[in-house]
Amino acid sequence: MVETILLAFLFAKIKEYKIKPLFKSWTIYPLAIFEIITLIGQVSSFFGNYEFIKIAGKLTNIYLITYLLIVLKYELYISSIIGSFFLILGGVLNDIAIKVNGGFMPVYQSLSYLTGRTLENVHILNDIHILGNSQTKLKILTDFIDLGYTILSIGDIFIRGFVFIILYNAIKKINNQRRTESVKINNI
Numbered sequence: 490m491v492e493t494i495l496l497a498f499l500f501a502k503i504k505e506y507k508i509k510p511l512f513k514s515w516t517i518y519p520l521a522i523f524e525i526i527t528l529i530g531q532v533s534s535f536f537g538n539y540e541f542i543k544i545a546g547k548l549t550n551i552y553l554i555t556y557l558l559i560v561l562k563y564e565l566y567i568s569s570i571i572g573s574f575f576l577i578l579g580g581v582l583n584d585i586a587i588k589v590n591g592g593f594m595p596v597y598q599s600l601s602y603l604t605g606r607t608l609e610n611v612h613i614l615n616d617i618h619i620l621g622n623s624q625t626k627l628k629i630l631t632d633f634i635d636l637g638y639t640i641l642s643i644g645d646i647f648i649r650g651f652v653f654i655i656l657y658n659a660i661k662k663i664n665n666q667r668r669t670e671s672v673k674i675n676n677i
Contacts, residue, residue: 490649497652498656500653500657501660501661506663514562516558516559517559520556523552531638556569556652557569559655563659563662563663564662568655569655572654572655575647575648575650575651576651578644579643579645579646579647579650582642582643583630583644585627585630586631587617589626590619590625593617594642595618595621595632597620597621597628598620600635600636601640603637618632621633630643632645
């Protein structure tokens with residue numbers, strides 16, 4: 490989800506928030522560690538080693554729990570409830586796509602053909618992903634947003650909405666707290 494994290498950082502920068510204060514708390518580092526591990530796994534899969542991808546699905550829940558640390562630290566309770574709705578909606582949309590397609594998630598590749606990260610090359614994973622075809626139902630809910638190293642569905646985008654909401658609102662809260670403290674100091 491590194492692209493989602495970078496998007497949250499970019500959006501915060503556009504809104505003229507400083508990102509650096511987020512890294513002054515330990516709560517961001519478990520997330521950063523998971524992102525580094527994921528990046529290593531992605532790079533290794535480009536070189537034909539798919540061992541990490543086999544266990545990555547099992548780590549997803551732990552990865553999402555790392556956001557709980559940020560939610561608790563910055564008291565982002567409303568944001569986490571809103572983000573959770575996105576998370577649940579994304580999961581439901583993915584489940585619908587899988588259910589109507591016989592227990593499989595059809596995948597439509599495009600950019601992945603250029604990067605070599607295709608289902609044909611990762612067939613050893615033996616997971617629920619299959620190539621989409623004319624028999625695929627509800628194509629709009631399947632994996633068709635090809636980033637070259639991963640292919641997302643609309644459900645996946647909603648799930649990433651949770652990540653965006655939590656990180657952006659953490660940055661926003663930190664900056665607002667710093668501004669409030671600065672005003673108090675200047676008024677003394």
